[in-house]
Amino acid sequence: MIRNRREKRVRYRSKREIVVCIDIGTTFSAVSMSILECGQPPRNSNIQEITRWPGQNVPSIKVPSIVWYNAEEVAKAFGSDDEDCLILEKIENEHWTPVVWWKLLIRPGHLQFLPALQEAIPGLPEHLDIKVEDVFRHYLAYIRSQIERHIIDSNANGREIWEDAKSHMTIVLTTPNGWEGITQHRMRQAAMDADLTKDGAKIKFVTEAEASILYLAQTGKIDGWLHRNNYIAMCDCGGGTIDITAYKVSASSSPGKLRLEEICYPRCCIAGSVFVNRMAEVWIRDRLKNTMFDDEVSIKRLLVSFEKSSKPSFDGEKPYVNLALGAYMTERAKDIHNGNLRISKKEMVTFFEPCRQAIIQGLEEIISIPDKPVKRIVFGGGFANSKYLFSEVRKWAETKGVEIARPDDPLEKSVTNGGIHWYLNSTIVGRMAKFHYGIEGDANFNPADPDMRGRETLVDMAGEKKVPYVFFVIVKKDTTISVDKEASAWFYRAFTDDCDKTVSLVLWAYRWGVPPKFMKKPGATKLDDGFLRICTVKGDLSKFYDASPYHESLNPDGKMFKYLQYEACLMLGDTEVRARLKWRSETSKKPIYCEASIGYD
Ligand SMILES: Nc1ncnc2c1ncn2[C@@H]1O[C@H](COP(=O)(O)OP(=O)(O)OP(=O)(O)O)[C@@H](O)[C@H]1O
Ligand SMILES: [Mg+2]
Incomplete structure (x- = not known):
């Protein structure tokens, strides 16, 4: 039985595809891939790993997550290159700087270190003017070159496969449990800059733990x-x-x-x-x-x-x-x-x-x-x-x-092979909400509501007084979210003909027990502690606006206006946030959708 859209797409693809899973570890990285031939169902036995990395004297699935930089900040060597005595000589003679443990530098700010370990992580070398994104990009470009080499060298018609499918590879990147939103965005950007793919939608994320259990489950152990x-x-x-x-x-x-x-x-x-x-x-x-x-x-x-x-x-x-x-x-x-x-x-x-x-x-x-x-x-x-x-x-x-x-199965394979299984099969049907997720919006000002007293107000296009920074919860913490189900919130806003119909809704997460109704205290400049900005959902409501009737009266500026009541639908149960906007006219029951883009800023 085909369970979801991804599975369907994978099974009925119209052209040859390569799915690559890259596990960037703090100390070691690994890569697995599967070549999906059109018209044939994917087979678990088709998963191949890169088993030999440049420099390695003893072949290994794992390659150190190290990049050596020269004084001009050029990434000169990677992984196991230093096992090659000629490269080692250069590293030593030309004083190339090794950069290690850089994965941890991209971690989300809210992830705390244990007090005993706070000082333990080195930053990037001070004498090099590079950012963690640069290291990711350089390392991923090296990985890309090794994917190409592996496909060409290890498959009978390797060059044909590579030329055929390199432009539309699907890239599965694994991350620790705590990495999401902005961190995924930074990794996606680095993968695109490393030319793994030009299409950001072809980059998927799965957690290392989820990939591991999926791999172990299919081994039978x-x-x-x-x-x-x-x-x-x-x-x-x-x-x-x-x-x-x-x-x-x-x-x-x-x-x-x-x-x-x-x-x-x-x-x-x-x-x-x-x-x-x-x-x-x-x-x-x-x-x-x-x-x-x-x-x-x-x-x-x-x-x-x-x-x-x-x-x-x-x-x-x-x-x-x-x-x-x-x-x-x-x-x-x-x-x-x-x-x-x-x-x-x-x-x-x-x-x-x-x-x-x-x-x-x-x-x-x-x-x-x-x-x-x-x-x-x-x-x-x-x-x-x-x-x-x-x-x-x-x-x-x-x-x-x-x-x-x-399990004593070669554990090195578990994350990357599991990442491919994750992409090909949909075994996970529900995930738990780590936070309360909600959208920031405005509420109608109600002078009788004591919570609204002393708060800043604004006037909307229809001349109505509104109170901003309301936290509209759409998913509660610790509830199960089905992978393919949408969670949504309704919004109600007035627009005139000449105003921009693009809406930007900010998705926030709240970390603690019960979320407050408002994101700020009256008169405060900063948000309450516990709010994390996840992303901005942007959509163009022009289609909805054109299909809506004008309001009977004019606004205080004497302009015609329309009220739009639209629904922001978010899929939060998968490994990444997806969104679309929905509207239903008074005359037709059929909803109109517009895709929303997700931005991280
Ligand atoms: N027998 C052992 N005893 C102690 N530590 C070990 C042993 N074998 C491997 N390790 C440690 O395991 C780490 C490598 O494990 P792994 O490859 O799972 O990590 P990683 O993927 O690089 O990191 P992460 O997934 O946390 O980013 C190394 O730090 C290594 O020292
Ligand atoms: Mg790991």
């Missing part, structure tokens, strides 16, 4: 949990963020039938595994002060070694982990033994602690949702491979009677 009416959560522990999403299984796991419905707003916490490295770095620098290793080159090398061996080897059992210093010496006062810096279990636990706490707190919230008992949690993301972290999570789960699983 979690079938035992995907029974109708079960509650299940996905916890993606990445390098930068911890993302937790919980679902109710609303139709069983039999092939093609699975339907999942979000049961709470998805959690996102900036507490991924890079913060362990950051905490370790502070300690290592301090420990090696006034030793022969107290220089930038040695420290950098040691941090690489911490990432590659000390961190993964820590299981919380052994009394210490070693960090090889590269010179055979012992200095007990500095914990240096036979050429190794010993990091005690106590220190290692301290490095992991803020992340461990953030993860457990997120999981606690998920299993405490009233009437929705989540008793099964699936883990994914590189950080979930940590023996220590996972053993801590296991201990917690045992005390709570929660079952956990970390």
Whole structure:
């Protein structure tokens, strides 16, 4: 059964298409793609991953999210390029600057760091005049070049496929749970500037956690949990963020039938595994002060070694982990033994602690949702491979009677392959509203209403007194929004012949418990705390205006005018906001629609 418009379009496409899913991670990125031949149904087995990146000595699906810039701010090398000794020589001799962890710099402002991690994220290097959008664009342009290379090299008629379909690729970008609206807009712009596509509508967004669970569901590894009416959560522990999403299984796991419905707003916490490295770095620098290793080159090398061996080897059992210093010496006062810096279990636990706490707190919230008992949690993301972290999570789960699983399928594939599944199939039928969503509008002034006293007023085209900054709620926080259903609000406004018929409605989100009726206190210059601007919905009402009758009387300026009562219809249940305006004439029951554009400013 074809469930929605996207599925229908995918199945009955008239030309060859390439769907690419790009997962830009804080530390590693990956790309999967599917070539959809016209007239043939998409097959899950058709998904291909880029498995070899330039420079890699050992092929890998993951490529580091690194860009090296030269002094002229030109992006010179990417990903695993430094594994090639000739490029490494250039990086060192020409002092190219590596830029890392830049994904976190595009995060929405309302996403808070844990207090212990506030100082941990470096900004972009100060001596380079680049913005985070530039890094995204440069990296995505590199990804595009690798998509082209992969398609041409790995498919029998690769060049023909590429030439045929490169201009209309569908690009699925994955994001953490907390990224939306403006962040998606910035990423979309960077992807277009990187020439992945010229058509912004061809760029789609899905969250990493949602993509992961969709991938795992189709591998069959979690079938035992995907029974109708079960509650299940996905916890993606990445390098930068911890993302937790919980679902109710609303139709069983039999092939093609699975339907999942979000049961709470998805959690996102900036507490991924890079913060362990950051905490370790502070300690290592301090420990090696006034030793022969107290220089930038040695420290950098040691941090690489911490990432590659000390961190993964820590299981919380052994009394210490070693960090090889590269010179055979012992200095007990500095914990240096036979050429190794010993990091005690106590220190290692301290490095992991803020992340461990953030993860457990997120999981606690998920299993405490009233009437929705989540008793099964699936883990994914590189950080979930940590023996220590996972053993801590296991201990917690045992005390709570929660079952956990970390499927051993190559997890590197889960996000990008899941992103392709998300595009091809519509498994998610409902999402939870993270905020109260509403539109800013004007209300008729009512002198008897005490809430309106002392507020600024304005006069509309019909000469009526209005009070601005009213918050018209269209979707309440923590309610389920069906993926294909519209939520709407009615607006009533007077227009004259000579005034602009374009309306701009601002969509706002309110974060806290009960939203106020007005967005500002009387006389205040700033909005109340808790309002986040999501986007502007713009539409041209000329069509509605032309079809409407004039009002019987003239306005105070002696002009003819019309009242238009129109409905702003928003689709908030999908991964992106979509909108249109609706109007119904007095004589005809058939509604007239006009598409509305979404702007982020
Ligand atoms: N065995 C391990 N022990 C501890 N950490 C690990 C282990 N294996 C991988 N990691 C960490 O996992 C991270 C990579 O995971 P992943 O690829 O899921 O993150 P990402 O996609 O780059 O980040 P994000 O999705 O948060 O933006 C790295 O920071 C790495 O240090
Ligand atoms: Mg990731």
